[in-house]
Amino acid sequence: MSAAIRRPRRRATPQRQLAYAAAGLITAFMLFPLYLIAVAALQPRTAVFDYPRALYPSPFSIESMAFFLNATGILPALGRSLVIGVMTVVLALALGCPAGYAVARYRFAGRDLVQLLIVSVRAFPILILAIPLAVTFINWNLYDSVLSVALVHTVMALPLTILLAASVFLRVPSELEEAAMSMGTSRFGAVWRIVLPLSRQGLGAAALFAFVLSWNEVFAAAVLTVRNPTLPAQIVGALGQSPLPFRFAGGLALTLPALVFIFFMRPYLFSAFGQARS
Amino acid sequence: MAGITIESITKSFAGVTAVDNVSLTIEDGEFMVLLGPSGCGKTTLLRLIAGFDLPDSGRIAIGDRDVTDSPPGRRDIAMVFQSYALFPHLRVSDNIAFGLRMHHVGKDEVTSRVREAAELMGIEALLNRYPTQLSGGQRQRVAVARALVMRPSVILMDEPLSNLDALLRLQMRAELKHLLQDIKTTTVYVTHDQVEALSMGDRTAVMRDGAVLQCASPMEVYDRPGDIFVATFIGNPPMNIVRAVARDSVVKVEGVEVALPEASNLPAGTEVSIGIRAENIEVHTEALDGALPATVAVIEPLGSHLLLTLAVGAESIKASVRTDFAVKRGDPLWLELRQGSVRLLGSANQSGPSD
Numbered sequence: 028m029s030a031a032i033r034r035p036r037r038r039a040t041p042q043r044q045l046a047y048a049a050a051g052l053i054t055a056f057m058l059f060p061l062y063l064i065a066v067a068a069l070q071p072r073t074a075v076f077d078y079p080r081a082l083y084p085s086p087f088s089i090e091s092m093a094f095f096l097n098a099t100g101i102l103p104a105l106g107r108s109l110v111i112g113v114m115t116v117v118l119a120l121a122l123g124c125p126a127g128y129a130v131a132r133y134r135f136a137g138r139d140l141v142q143l144l145i146v147s148v149r150a151f152p153i154l155i156l157a158i159p160l161a162v163t164f165i166n167w168n169l170y171d172s173v174l175s176v177a178l179v180h181t182v183m184a185l186p187l188t189i190l191l192a193a194s195v196f197l198r199v200p201s202e203l204e205e206a207a208m209s210m211g212t213s214r215f216g217a218v219w220r221i222v223l224p225l226s227r228q229g230l231g232a233a234a235l236f237a238f239v240l241s242w243n244e245v246f247a248a249a250v251l252t253v254r255n256p257t258l259p260a261q262i263v264g265a266l267g268q269s270p271l272p273f274r275f276a277g278g279l280a281l282t283l284p285a286l287v288f289i290f291f292m293r294p295y296l297f298s299a300f301g302q303a304r305s
Numbered sequence: 306m307a308g309i310t311i312e313s314i315t316k317s318f319a320g321v322t323a324v325d326n327v328s329l330t331i332e333d334g335e336f337m338v339l340l341g342p343s344g345c346g347k348t349t350l351l352r353l354i355a356g357f358d359l360p361d362s363g364r365i366a367i368g369d370r371d372v373t374d375s376p377p378g379r380r381d382i383a384m385v386f387q388s389y390a391l392f393p394h395l396r397v398s399d400n401i402a403f404g405l406r407m408h409h410v411g412k413d414e415v416t417s418r419v420r421e422a423a424e425l426m427g428i429e430a431l432l433n434r435y436p437t438q439l440s441g442g443q444r445q446r447v448a449v450a451r452a453l454v455m456r457p458s459v460i461l462m463d464e465p466l467s468n469l470d471a472l473l474r475l476q477m478r479a480e481l482k483h484l485l486q487d488i489k490t491t492t493v494y495v496t497h498d499q500v501e502a503l504s505m506g507d508r509t510a511v512m513r514d515g516a517v518l519q520c521a522s523p524m525e526v527y528d529r530p531g532d533i534f535v536a537t538f539i540g541n542p543p544m545n546i547v548r549a550v551a552r553d554s555v556v557k558v559e560g561v562e563v564a565l566p567e568a569s570n571l572p573a574g575t576e577v578s579i580g581i582r583a584e585n586i587e588v589h590t591e592a593l594d595g596a597l598p599a600t601v602a603v604i605e606p607l608g609s610h611l612l613l614t615l616a617v618g619a620e621s622i623k624a625s626v627r628t629d630f631a632v633k634r635g636d637p638l639w640l641e642l643r644q645g646s647v648r649l650l651g652s653a654n655q656s657g658p659s660d
Contacts, residue, residue, distance in 0.1 A: 100325050206390040210404030210455065211378040220403075222396045 066090055067275035075272050084279030095276030104261035105280065108171055108242060109238050111257055114177035115241040116234045120192075121183040123233065126185075127192025128218065132201065145186050153183065158252040164251060171253050179247045184237035191236070195229030196222060219262055235288065307368030307381070308333040309354060314363035314509060316349055319487035323349040324360070333368075334489045336482075338506035338523075340390055340496055347495045353515040354481075356492060357382050360414075367458055373441040380459075383452035387464040389444045391436040391484070394650040395560045398423075401451045408549065414650050422454035425484070442473045453488070460485070461492045478504060489578075491559070501537045503527060513533045528582075533650050538569070542623045544580040544605050544614065546650065551575045556649075559618035565646040578650045585646035586624040589639040590632075596639035601632055611638065613639065 040248060067075050069084035075091075127136070130142060150242050160179060163171040167180075199222050207217035222228070243260040252260055262277040269277075331337045339347040354365060356377035365373050371532040372380045384405070391400050398419055405415045412419035423429045426446040436444055445465065452460050453482045459490040461645045465481070466474045482505045485492050496502055502509045510520040511534075519531035531538035536544035549563070551571040555658040556563050556579055563579070570579060589596060601624065603614035610625045615638060624640060632638070 031567040100604075200388065200390065202386050202388055202390040203392060205377065206384065206386060207392070207403065207407075208357075209355060209380075209382060209384045210451075211407035213376070213378070216407070221392055221394075225392075231339075 035150075035231055038158075053125075063284065064278040067188070067272070071205040072270075072272040075275065081133075091272040091276040092279070095273055097297055098257050098265075099170075100256070100261055100272065101258070104256055106259045107176075107255060108258040109284070110173055111177045111180060111248075112238045112241040114173065115180040116237045118177060118181040119188040119237040120230060121232060122181070123185055123188030123192050124223075124230070128196050128222075130189065130193040131196040143305040145189050148182065148186050152211060153179075153244075153247050156182070157247045165265045170251065171255050173255070174255060175251050177241070177250050179251060180237075180241040180244055183244065183247070184240050187236050188233045189227060189238075192226075195226045200224050231292055235292040235295060239285050242288075243281075253283055253294045306597070307370075308443050309334070309337075309459060309493070310364075310366040311350075311354070312364040312366075313367065314350070314353055314442065316353055316358060316360050324514050326363070327515070327517055328363075328509060329517060329520065331491060331493065334491055334655060336494065336507045337493045338494045338496060338502040338509045339512055339582045340502040340509050340539075343497060345512040345514050347497075349515075349542065350512070351461050351463055351493060351495045353377050354459070355382055355384050381457050381620055382459045383446045383450050383455045383457040384459055385462040385465045387459070387467055389436075389448040391444055391447055393436050395435075395446050396432065397428065397434050397439070400447060401432075402453045405468075408569070417497055418454050422450040426450040427451060431513070441469055442477070445469060445477060449484075453484075456490075456606040458491060459494045462492065463493075464496055467496070467498070481505070484515035489588055501543070509536065513538075528646075529648060530650070532611075533548060533578055533580070536648070540582060542583050544582055544648075545586075545622045545624075546578050546580050547620050547622065548616075549577050549579050551577050554649075559597060559620065560593065563595070563642050563647055564644070565649055572574065579649045580648040581622075581642050581646060583623045583625045585643040586604050586622070587632070587643055588613070588624050588626050589641060590636075591639065593639050593641060598642040599640050601634055601636045601638060604632060604634060612636075 040192065048224065066081060066084050069087055069089065070081065070091070071088040072084075072094070074088075096242070119267065120290065126145070130138065130145075156179070162177075163168065164172075164175045169175040191217055203221050203225070204217040207221045208214060208258050212220065243259065245257075248257040249263060250259040256264060259281060262274075263275075266274060308332055311327060311329040311331075314327045315322065321504050322554055327346075327350060329337075339350060341347045349358065353360050354367075356372065356375055359374065363373075364371060365383070367380055377384075391397075392403065392439055395403065401419045401422055402415050405418060406441075410418070419432070420429070423432055426449055428443060428446045428450060431439060431443055431447070436447065439447065444469075444605065448465070449553075466477055469477060478501060482545075482646070494501075494505060498560055506523055508520060509523050510517045511526060511531075512518065513534055519535050521529075521531075526535060530539065530544065533546055534545060547558055549558045552562075552573045553568070554565050556565060556577060556581070565579075567650040587596075592598070597617050599615035599617045602621070604630050605614070606628065607625075609628070611628055611630055611632070613624050613626060615622050615624060617640065622640065
């Protein structure tokens with residue numbers, strides 16, 4: 028909805044240059060290992076053992092990637108991971124938006140306690156949650172299903188989703204809702220027509236976090252699945268017995284979709300970190 | 306079109322009483338101004354009428370319909386917010402059309418009514434813009450158009466001019482008054498600006514601490530304030546308040562007897578406060594029978610007139626004189642309080658304005 032974010036041009040003062048240098052260093056620190064994984068994954072399988080390491084894939088080869096993707100169970104696992112990620116996003120937003128709205132707009136008894144409890148979900152190690160959940164899901168006939176993993180990922184994503192949604196809704200002046208209500212809509216209508224459209228960016232960021240969380244989560248996914256693992260669970264399960272090129276290819280396959288997703292959601296990401304919207 | 310009846314409305318927030326047992330009747334087509342300092346409850350009263358807040362007790366009716374518990378959308382009201390509250394993601398035309406669409410008005414009628422409201426406010430050229438592309442004055446016009454297009458029974462305005470610069474405010478003030486007189490819709494207008502209150506309203510309700518102190522025509526409120534607070538809140542400069550001692554229909558100010566316009570029933574010797582407007586004081590350069598002897602303390606040229614601050618015994622009195630009045634600091638002058646313009650404002654220990 029908003030026009031491109033315009034930043035005033037500033038002169039490159041020494042402080043700014045220093046800040047850029049620091050940002051560059053941190054970025055390189057994070058990205059270099061990923062880059063090395065990508066290089067290793069895109070080389071012929073034998074080149075993985077070369078020393079010194081190549082800094083670019085030479086010769087370029089999709090042999091490792093093809094081998095990885097053709098391995099038994101990888102493609103279905105990738106599909107399941109995508110489905111679970113999307114389900115997690117949908118469920119987390121469907122539950123997190125109303126909760127976030129309540130925290131943002133209503134003064135109700137026990138509001139502070141609720142906020143504390145929301146965050147405290149993350150205080151439980153997933154280990155403690157996963158075992159009883161596995162038993163419960165077996166009883167419910169949900170074990171080893173896409174839905175069970177998506178439900179657990181939703182629980183893990185909800186605290187951040189709720190807090191992000193609440194902070195995003197707080198940025199919409201309540202006068203806008205009141206104006207809409209005075210013109211004949213219900214509160215729900217005002218939220219639907221005014222608050223949600225104005226919160227797209229922030230909710231997009233919340234969706235991003237939920238997806239990446241689900242995409243990367245391995246422990247709950249490994250405990251709750253046997254024959255139908257997610258991609259990380261599949262890779263972790265196969266890691267011990269697989270050759271090195273397979274591992275690098277797996278690493279790249281895990282990283283790329285998340286990177287692509289983040290790339291497309293990046294304006295939303297910035298808004299979640301409080302960068303001003305125009 | 307409908308009047309508003311407010312009966313014994315009380316509303317508190319977290320133990321603080323914002324509106325305290327207020328009753329007010331607003332006639333059909335009347336322009337009622339709620340005036341008071343910040344925190345006096347005027348905006349809360351407006352929000353209670355709008356239905357954004359619900360009263361703890363009391364009753365509100367619009368026309369002959371009890372709306373005490375109705376949601377804002379079922380009260381047949383339209384509100385103009387101080388911040389304008391335009392929807393930033395909708396074009397001006399969609400902002401204006403929003404309420405009509407919520408009421409399932411037909412497409413053709415929406416188009417024609419939006420155009421009509423836009424023409425009334427002179428914003429036809431802006432219909433395709435987004436609110437962020439408008440100036441403050443243009444946003445204000447859109448907000449008013451968005452209210453008018455609903456053809457509501459009641460228009461509520463919460464300090465609609467306070468975000469405009471001084472010149473634009475002056476212009477919009479006259480334009481709004483003209484517009485609202487033409488369409489004859491009952492209007493409740495909240496402001497802390499006494500000039501707006503005096504110039505726009507049919508009646509002004511002066512509020513303080515959640516209560517309506519006085520509700521009367523602007524000239525009545527200005528000329529015959531109900532108490533010291535109203536006297537000093539309205540008018541620039543505020544009304545002079547002077548301590549005096551009562552005796553029949555006469556009060557003694559600093560030893561000089563001053564006639565009251567109407568007989569008071571006060572026992573002789575009661576300490577009272579009297580009020581008199583600066584423009585109702587005749588200033589003489591020579592001693593005069595029944596005039597208060599004074600000394601010039603401050604001279605402020607205000608363009609149209611001079612405002613003098615004068616020491617009368619222990620009292621300080623402001624009086625306005627023509628700009629060609631030759632006077633300098635320390636000059637002795639004699640003040641004649643114009644017949645019939647002295648107001649008795651209760652006993653002297655009554656409190657003045659709180660801020």
